[in-house]
Amino acid sequence: MFDTLTPKTDEPGQARRVYYRVVYAILAIAIVGLLAGLVTGREVLGTIIYCGGAWIGSGITFLAPKLTDVPLQDERDTELYNRASGLTLGVLFVLGLSVIPAIYVLEAAGRIEPPPEVTGAILLASGLFLLWGVAYGIVKRR
Amino acid sequence: MENDLPRRREAAGLSQGELAEAVGVTRQTINAIERDRYDPSLDLAFKLAAHFECHIEDIFQPDDDEET
Numbered sequence: 001m002f003d004t005l006t007p008k009t010d011e012p013g014q015a016r017r018v019y020y021r022v023v024y025a026i027l028a029i030a031i032v033g034l035l036a037g038l039v040t041g042r043e044v045l046g047t048i049i050y051c052g053g054a055w056i057g058s059g060i061t062f063l064a065p066k067l068t069d070v071p072l073q074d075e076r077d078t079e080l081y082n083r084a085s086g087l088t089l090g091v092l093f094v095l096g097l098s099v100i101p102a103i104y105v106l107e108a109a110g111r112i113e114p115p116p117e118v119t120g121a122i123l124l125a126s127g128l129f130l131l132w133g134v135a136y137g138i139v140k141r142r
Numbered sequence: 143m144e145n146d147l148p149r150r151r152e153a154a155g156l157s158q159g160e161l162a163e164a165v166g167v168t169r170q171t172i173n174a175i176e177r178d179r180y181d182p183s184l185d186l187a188f189k190l191a192a193h194f195e196c197h198i199e200d201i202f203q204p205d206d207d208e209e210t
Contacts, residue, residue, distance in 0.1 A: 013159060013169055074167040075183050076174060 015070040019060075026057040089132060096125045145202045148176045150194050165189040 030053020037046015065072050100122055106112045114122075151161050151172075158176070159169040167186060174180035182190065182202075191198045 016168060071162075071166055071168050074171050075186060076167070076171040076180050079180075 015068065016072055019064055019072045023057050023060055026053050026060070029053055030057065089128075092125060092128065096129070100125065143181045143202050143204055144178065145175065147172070147190070147201060150196075150201065151176075154194065161193070164193055 030050045033049030033053065034046045037043050037049065040046075103112070103114055103118065103122065107114055151158070154161075156164070158172045162169040162172045165172075165186060166189070171180065171182075171186075175182055187198045187202060190201055194201065
């Protein structure tokens with residue numbers, strides 16, 4: 001796809017720039033579409049635009065590296081993503097480990113009554129860590 | 143890890159982009175290696191050594207504090 005978007009005489013860097021611009025533009029349109037839908041009262045249309053953009057952007061991100069010989073992403077990109085993901089999970093883990101058990105204990109003792117938003121956030125974080133554990137197990141065995 | 147990739151690349155008359163294309167990575171990765179901001183994988187190190195027709199240790203050397 002990006003081979004055909006890019007003139008043959010251009011450097012691979014040009015194809016990479018086109019790739020990132022296309023993906024970021026699609027995601028930007030999706031987010032703007034969602035916000036515009038919220039502002040104008042057309043939430044369903046905004047949601048459709050957002051979901052369409054998210055799916056198309058994700059699809060291009062997944063498929064484009066397989067459809068071209070140009071290195072759109074390489075090993076350093078992968079390492080940067082891995083390090084950023086590890087840092088994010090590390091921060092979430094430290095925050096979660098220091099807060100979630102305390103909230104459980106205080107709630108069980110009747111000292112606090114967490115609002116639904118906090119309960120939802122705890123469930124989300126717990127689900128994220130569970131998903132990470134499953135993904136780690138799968139990756140370890142491959 | 144220290145390396146003399148810039149010297150070898152310039153001696154070969156290659157730009158960072160041309161070397162990147164030859165070994166299948168992005169120019170940014172070559173730039174990061176040359177500035178000691180990224181240590182390449184073994185696979186990429188082998189490709190670079192093959193490209194310059196030398197051994198990996200001719201290009202990459204461990205830092206002094208890593209040799210112990």
